[in-house]
Amino acid sequence: MKYILPEIINNGLKESAKFFAYSYSGFIICYFILKVMFWDRLWIIALITTFLPLILFPTFLLPIIGLSIIKKRWFTIISAIACIFLISWLHFKYFSPAAINITNSQPSIKILSHNVSWSTTQSPTLIKLIQKQQPDIIFLQEIVQKHTKRTFTSLKADYPYQIGTPPVGILSKYPIVSSQILHLAGHRETQQRAIIKFNEQEVVIYNMQATGPWFKRDKILRFLKIPVYKYSRRSPEIQDLVQRVERETLPVIVAGDFNMTDETQDYYRVQKVMQDSFRKSGLGFGFTWPHGWELKLLVKRSNWRLNYPVCRIDYIWYSKHWGAKSSSVLEATESDHLPIAAELILLK
Known part of the structure; x- marks a missing residue:
């Protein structure tokens, strides 16, 4: 009995991780499709967009779950590519200020x-x-x-x-x-x-x-x-x-x-x-x-x-x-x- 309980917990955590990975991936895909089609015309899309950077952060967990739990090559590759795109987007939008040429004489x-x-x-x-x-x-x-x-x-x-x-x-x-x-x-x-x-x-x-x-x-x-x-x-x-x-x-x-x-x-x-x-x-x-x-x-x-x-x-x-x-x-x-x-x- 003492060996069965940890195994049940471990299996439960694995299934929960799989459920999160698939459901979250589906949620993000649906969001972007609807955003391209409707943008702010749908209130639910407007609400999600308000917190977009935070909502996208769990994407970084997907390759880890894909590699260690789901163990499907296609899922791991696609989620890794998604992470690369997300890092690039975050870098260029939020962490790349545009330098301007100025002189001390300019007010x-x-x-x-x-x-x-x-x-x-x-x-x-x-x-x-x-x-x-x-x-x-x-x-x-x-x-x-x-x-x-x-x-x-x-x-x-x-x-x-x-x-x-x-x-x-x-x-x-x-x-x-x-x-x-x-x-x-x-x-x-x-x-x-x-x-x-x-x-x-x-x-x-x-x-x-x-x-x-x-x-x-x-x-x-x-x-x-x-x-x-x-x-x-x-x-x-x-x-x-x-x-x-x-x-x-x-x-x-x-x-x-x-x-x-x-x-x-x-x-x-x-x-x-x-x-x-x-x-x-x-x-x-x-x-x-x-x-x-x-x-x-x-x-x-x-x-x-x-x-x-x-x-x-x-x-x-x-x-x-x-x-x-x-x-x-x-x-x-x-x-x-x-x-x-x-x-x-x-x-x-």
Whole structure:
């Protein structure tokens, strides 16, 4: 009996590994087929795409399972090839920043963007972050009155040009020539457009806050409702922004909380008219959300926090007039978003 039990456990683990290898492989194949056919038009594909890099990591286990447990040559070879493709994709997309040729005479501007998550981020924390980073322009989202009264007032000497219109705000070391409040696609989310004077050049800046996707119960049968990933309100806002940027003739910088990842169709729409500073000059995945997210939002009576962001939804974009010298994700504040920073070089 003492020999039978370990053998049963061992066989059970082997069968579980086989089941995982085959089912996971089928899942990934189906996902890519459906993505090519529908992309974001299917909510389940849009949801999976949000966490794509993490979802693909188990691919590295397949050759090991194929070689040691399944022991089928074709499976081992195919899974090994898949791993090579995955490594190549990760390297070129996330770990190969594009170098630009710059000189010391070219003017640079430092950008900081942060979704402070309403009253969650304390003013002293925000002030400390800004004083440490010393950016030239600050884009803030989800601010409240306490931020305009405390943070903005405390930083008035260093940032004399301020537009504090909760839930968004801009602080600048450079003169703000004009500003306006936007509601992209006519939605209630608030954005800002302003023109600043930088290096004797007028520059258009947008402070972005897009409508966030979330789960809502949807009736699929008369007696059955299931949670469905809803993101349709974001796309019209992104399209509105893209159309506005296309009409701009001045250098453009857009920063803020886009509530989209870099595998979404909306991301590729923006990428057609602007460059992603982190993708050009950053290193790694650049995940910014959700930091310190409380699980009790999903499960009652739970104080467990997710302190490791799993997706990137905050961006600093720029037009062809700029180049990205550096880009990074900064240390956490009390917000569930991590702040981001970039240094841009004015090319022409």
